[in-house]
């Protein structure tokens with residue numbers, strides 16, 4: 001089984017690319033979805049986070065007020081590191097579980113869409129690594145537009161991650177998403193034709209004995 005790492009920066013276009021993988025029949029594990037699941041009311045992650053950050057971060061329903069927690073952690077390095085430390089074991093277990101389910105259902109190639117692939121050192125498990133890259137200007141504009149954020153809030157979120165240029169330098173495959181969606185589709189089609197050749201001989205994660 002091959003595990004392809006799909007990463008980039010916030011609002012660089014990972015979800016847009018992961019939708020293209022899905023439309024091509026390649027299953028995707030989305031780390032943001034896993035991270036949302038492990039923060040649901042009553043879960044182990046929720047209990048740890050509420051114990052550390054207090055009940056002020058909860059909505060009347062008891063669910064975490066995500067924009068509120070985002071405001072807190074994206075404007076404080078130490079609070080973000082605390083949140084990361086509390087959630088990391090639940091997120092990695094959740095991702096491994098999703099991979100195992102897909103593997104058991106016969107998937108030979110799986111894409112893991114994970115914004116913090118390098119930061120949490122999951123890059124060791126994935127090959128090839130696809131980085132969706134944009135300039136910081138494009139990234140800020142798309143982030144402000146998509147999430148209705150101020151420039152300051154958008155910058156805080158961008159600065160909370162490893163610089164996209166550093167991620168680009170660690171990539172096996174770079175998708176430059178500064179252009180139009182049509183450009184992106186064209187690059188993706190090319191990547192799809194190139195990747196299967198590149199995959200041959202690669203061995204990833206801990207199931208490396210089976211080949212695609």
Ligand SMILES: CC(C)(COP(=O)(O)OP(=O)(O)OC[C@H]1O[C@@H](n2cnc3c(N)ncnc32)[C@H](O)[C@@H]1O)[C@@H](O)C(=O)NCCC(=O)NCCS
Pocket residue numbers: 009010011031032035039066067069070073080083084087091114115116160161
């Ligand atoms: C702070 C939270 C509650 C804000 O939720 P919100 O719904 O507003 O954002 P969402 O989860 O959709 O994340 C949007 C993007 O923010 C970036 N991001 C999220 N968490 C982090 C983080 N800890 N550090 C840096 N960037 C992050 C990612 O690029 C992600 O794609 C949420 O992001 C969270 O629980 N983060 C911690 C878990 C985590 O590390 N998630 C990343 C998946 S590995």
Ligand SMILES: Nc1ncnc2c1ncn2[C@@H]1O[C@H](COP(=O)(O)OP(=O)(O)OP(=O)(O)O)[C@@H](O)[C@H]1O
Pocket residue numbers: 008009010011012013014015016017032115142143146177178179180181182184
């Ligand atoms: N080539 C493009 N041209 C114009 N808009 C784009 C392009 N690619 C992506 N977008 C838009 O930019 C925004 C960010 O894209 P997307 O949500 O795929 O990023 P992401 O990397 O998954 O973000 P996050 O890390 O926050 O989950 C979205 O509103 C998306 O529709």
